[in-house]
Amino acid sequence: MSTAHTPAGPRPVKAPTGATLHCKNWLIEAAYRMIQNNLDPAVAENPDALVVYGGIGKAARNWDCFEQILASLRSLGEEETLLVQSGKPVGVFRTHADAPRVLIANSNLVPHWATWEHFNELDRQGLMMYGQMTAGSWIYIGTQGIVQGTYETFAEAGRQHYSSPSPAEYGGRSPEGTAPGLGRPGAQAPAPAPLEGRWILTAGLGGMGGAQPLAATFAGACSLNIECQQSRIDFRLKTRYVDEQAADLDDALARIAKYTAEKKAISIALLGNAAEILPELVRRVKAGSAPRPDIVTDQTSAHDLINGYLPAGWTVEQWKAAAADPAQHADLKAAAARGCAVHVQAMLDFQALGIPTVDYGNNIRQVAFDQGVKNAFDFPGFVPAYVRPQFCEGRGPFRWVALSGDPEDIRKTDAKIKELFPEETRVHRWLDMAGERIAFQGLPARICWLGLGQRHRAGLAFNEMVKSGELKGPIVIGRDHLDCGSVASPNRETEAMKDGSDAVSDWPLLNALLNTAGGATWVSLHHGGGVGMGFSQHSGVVIVADGTDAAAQRLSRVLWNDPATGVMRHADAGYDIAQRCAREQGLNLPMLNKD
Amino acid sequence: MSTAHTPAGPRPVKAPTGATLHCKNWLIEAAYRMIQNNLDPAVAENPDALVVYGGIGKAARNWDCFEQILASLRSLGEEETLLVQSGKPVGVFRTHADAPRVLIANSNLVPHWATWEHFNELDRQGLMMYGQMTAGSWIYIGTQGIVQGTYETFAEAGRQHYSSPSPAEYGGRSPEGTAPGLGRPGAQAPAPAPLEGRWILTAGLGGMGGAQPLAATFAGACSLNIECQQSRIDFRLKTRYVDEQAADLDDALARIAKYTAEKKAISIALLGNAAEILPELVRRVKAGSAPRPDIVTDQTSAHDLINGYLPAGWTVEQWKAAAADPAQHADLKAAAARGCAVHVQAMLDFQALGIPTVDYGNNIRQVAFDQGVKNAFDFPGFVPAYVRPQFCEGRGPFRWVALSGDPEDIRKTDAKIKELFPEETRVHRWLDMAGERIAFQGLPARICWLGLGQRHRAGLAFNEMVKSGELKGPIVIGRDHLDCGSVASPNRETEAMKDGSDAVSDWPLLNALLNTAGGATWVSLHHGGGVGMGFSQHSGVVIVADGTDAAAQRLSRVLWNDPATGVMRHADAGYDIAQRCAREQGLNLPMLNKD
């Protein structure tokens, strides 16, 4: 019955552009283009291995599965739904026109078995795939996606710790419900950036970490970015995300001293191992022989101790060889974990010197804690510190992509956002800077943080622009899984929730079910993104504005409901901002409304 | 703004019956009646505590939440969806007429925190609820639900081990794809039951375990049922699920000897602790002073070491007091675990004597293994042994409930099933026996195992009967979470999968998303059902046949897709029966179809 099958292999992938459909409608075509866009060499970290970003975050399980996903989408009916299980197309079923066209579950394991060991075993056997967040759910838009989030984080850190008028105001809200400097910095805009003449110390210039130098520059700060792979530095120099590379630590510190004195927001890359350089820097700062950093953080991939973190004393070649050889994994993991412990100890030392220090969601504190660094969690995660107040209003990483492939479409949507939300001056500044400095990777795309009550208006406006022909093609709208209502991740997004519900993952599951019910175009449920196996559950949503009235109906539901689940989740946890927002926006939250 | 709120408290609950709607349509009314039916004193194990079955499996988080769920359903719009998070109504959102009216997520925890300790802590704080399977998803139908499954299991065990012609045939399929004796016993029906004159040894007469004596009788066997709570024995005597209670072990064994000799299939309850009685029985059997059991299993709630298992040497009063006092939980857990180890050792001893021994899905082997019983997993789970071949064809615990409250409606549907599926003689026998011996609890309901290609035909036929007025009211159709495509539970439903994918939980998540997309009436995602926190993830689905054409559309999608995901999952794992079934039924499974 079956003929010999030659397995498919790596090939250069690029999303189609223009007005010609390869699938039965634009909803299906969107999935078809976006999975390919995720693997565009201009977008993906390692397209031959199907790796999009974040260590081993993949778009499809293997090349056979990838080709078959494309084939299944090409033949998918307008009332059918494709199921994807950890990057493999496993079934096509009859649903209806208002149902998602693709439903995805990636990397999910029954909790007791939800470890890297078990996952890697299944992965080796071809039974699983690590989907990270937007890799396996086909809405990664390259490093831009993270620049906005990192910018918001750094800017808010600067405002809290270094702005002259009211650093104590953090977390408070004005009577009108607007946070000073938090997403709506109107009043502060003309003041000099609080980080002017200051510098940020960090490591990791990978898929997400590579956004740090540019975000620091946008926020007005210098930055020293330690990265152990020259190829990663080269990539960031080439795309202008980082400005200069220093020859060694002395050279780097000299440049930092010079540029901070000159108040020039210049970013510097330094080749080396953070687990070796940070302790050395602590010594020098204590000795007064090096300038004090003003903010310390880290974006190595400590969440993945096989593929993500170079152990102290190892060469990159040793590391890669060990990662490729299962027999060496135990040694590699142990060595990487020891490195993380040293690294975190240095961060704690900086904190003890009074320098704001923050974990950037890579699970490095947990690794160090498991290694015996008992106070590893003394410094906070970036979410409770700087992001959660925005989540309480349903704000988060809203993003969209022009399926036409025409950058002009994005420029028009940028203008539309400014027109729709004249009061959002921080968003305006972001859009202006992004338009200038951020090179598109793959299909033209834009991200900006919008909240409940804004996202659906943006989606409906885009849909109108597609309908009227103002745009050359439909717009795909999505978000990161790191959003207000879509993730349970106790070491990151849901760290230190007010009511202690950090680990309750009913919320992202409800988010995915509701987005499916509302008629999103594709919906995904993932495990282990960002912080690794066992430590998170999260959901993704993507919806297409194809200019039809049916799409408008779906957009008005999904882009309202999705951020609303975030407000709901935070209101349920007892956050005032969220409860106020829920009331203002008229959410029906039965247990809150009944009193 | 808020007035003082008196918390709601326990009250007797009973589902409304008859033709009067309390909600905007029958879909919503169905949820409204079914949650109340779950708490009917005739249905629930402990209605005052909102406990439906299975230790602490609840229908709502607390009485306030319960009343507010009812209120929310009464006011729910026909295009709205209520979200329920671990038994609490948390939000009402706009969806559309073909979307589910309720979406439920119960007891889900991020894997690293998915333990009883963490759950109990959250439960105490009022942040969580244990939903078991059909308790928190409002489709429990009392002990009948489990009688059918237990009957299938015992009958199949008898066929495998004690039928004269072809005990070796188990798992094999005839060329036509039908299994001898597996769900389609046609040929064997006239032969004497293989368990005639034989007896089953088991323990636990709780919500599910209480089905064992009746199921054994249906399968032609005597049974000895050890239960430590007299109240549980009384309940089963009263409902005629168990025939007699023995005074002590000697009396019990004398009765067994008598009835097996007389080939009378009589069930005997014995008050006592299985962890004490089983080792004693092993001693006596070895000494030749007691009759050998022919099958050994167990249905104590070993999955819940606080509320589910009486430690050896403890009184029930001690146990209940310790369970109610968090300070004693550590001691109680340790003692219960020690009891389980002794209990499992006795089961292993029976197995060593050549007696078929099987775990009935209560995680007792894992507990014993963790206690150091290294060969605890030497005896198999009941699923790979007796159930999986049926799952490969999408067969599983299909059930339905008459919203009218009229038993006549169920009698008519029983007849309809026999008419629709004349070849299913095993189903016919079940329906006849059930009609005779099984007393309805709460709303009249029926269960029978049907497979892919049968379930949607049954659903559509029921819908026609509602439409024509043949039935007095709509029919609610659902299933257990223990079904072919809806669960990942490596110690039970997905134990020892052919490809090793036991712990992959992408499958139940996809099942829930697809059922949501297809237009089920309510859909749920649970964690920890049956085998406890950390050990399972599973999904539930319920759909209403209200006699409308729209319902017919939804039924034809959902009742096809739902079992089809089971065939898909087992075909993907490499089971021949499932791959053949997928081909015969024309499923579109991209990676299988492409060769």
Ligand SMILES: NC(=O)c1ccc[n+]([C@@H]2O[C@H](COP(=O)([O-])OP(=O)(O)OC[C@H]3O[C@@H](n4cnc5c(N)ncnc54)[C@H](O)[C@@H]3O)[C@@H](O)[C@H]2O)c1
């Ligand atoms: N959304 C978020 O919450 C968020 C945002 C940004 C980053 N993060 C987390 O930060 C981490 C980085 O993400 P990424 O996508 O950039 O990962 P990545 O794997 O693409 O990049 C990690 C980089 O760190 C470098 N590196 C590893 N060990 C090093 C060491 N000892 N010294 C110096 N450099 C080292 C690697 O060479 C690599 O370039 C991840 O754990 C991610 O989850 C989370």
Ligand SMILES: NC(=O)c1ccc[n+]([C@@H]2O[C@H](COP(=O)([O-])OP(=O)(O)OC[C@H]3O[C@@H](n4cnc5c(N)ncnc54)[C@H](O)[C@@H]3O)[C@@H](O)[C@H]2O)c1
């Ligand atoms: N669908 C399935 O896979 C399936 C089917 C049946 C049972 N089970 C499992 O079997 C277990 C029982 O389920 P249930 O709903 O009947 O639970 P339950 O808690 O209602 O009943 C358990 C019974 O065991 C008794 N018991 C506890 N410890 C005992 C001891 N040491 N000796 C004698 N009796 C003891 C209790 O008094 C109680 O009546 C659960 O773990 C359940 O998950 C699973």
